Amino acid sequence: xxxxxxxxxxxxxxxxxxxxxxxxxxxxxxxxxxxxxxxxxxxxxxxxxxxxxxxxxxxxxxxxxxxxxxxxxxxxxxxxxxxxxxxxxxxxxxxxxxxxxxxxxxxxxxxxxxxx
Numbered sequence: 001x002x003x004x005x006x007x008x009x010x011x012x013x014x015x016x017x018x019x020x021x022x023x024x025x026x027x028x029x030x031x032x033x034x035x036x037x038x039x040x041x042x043x044x045x046x047x048x049x050x051x052x053x054x055x056x057x058x059x060x061x062x063x064x065x066x067x068x069x070x071x072x073x074x075x076x077x078x079x080x081x082x083x084x085x086x087x088x089x090x091x092x093x094x095x096x097x098x099x100x101x102x103x104x105x106x107x108x109x110x111x112x113x114x115x116x
Contacts, residue, residue, distance in 0.1 A: 002025070002026050002027055002028040003026060003027050003028070003070040003071060004028050004029075004030040004068065004069040004070045004071075005021050005027050005028065005029055005030055005069065005070065005071055005072070005073055006030050006031040006032070006033065006064050006065075006067070006069045006071070006072045006073070007021055007029065007031070007032045007033070007044070007072075007073050007075070008033045008072050008073060008074040008075060008076055008088070008092070009033060009034065009035065009074070009075050009076035009077070010032060010034055010039060010044075010047045010048065010057065011075070011076070011077060013075040014075040014076070015047060015048040015049070016048075017073050017075050018032065018044060018047065018048040019048045019049070019050060021073065022044070022045070022048070022050055022053065029044055029053060029055050030055070030067060030068070030069040030070075031055060031058065031064045031067055031069065032044045032047065032055060032056075032057040032058070033057070033058065033059070033061055033064050034047070034057040034058065034059060035059065035076070036059075037059070039057050040057060040058060040059045041056055041057065041058070042056065042057050043055065043056060043057075044056070044057060061088075061091070065091065065092065065095040066095075072092045074088065074089060074092060076088060
């Protein structure tokens, strides 16, 4: 059974991460967070140069974190907005997601069981 993944951002790093999620046989895209109104509602495939996935991007972080997903891949720009990024990460971890990966400056994991 594949891990259900939320991709958090679709900028320079996020669109490449999104492609990897879509291509990996053990991962299933559950949702995509975007910060811009221009990307809100667009299909995830369109945001990373791939065929349509049926998963629509959203700016509604709370609805994403409420969905049944195993982990979040966080690739939002943190170097220009470090305090906002820390708030994002804290909210993601508080939602009990298995894992949160953040560019190069921080990496954190919250495991639910020994099998994860």
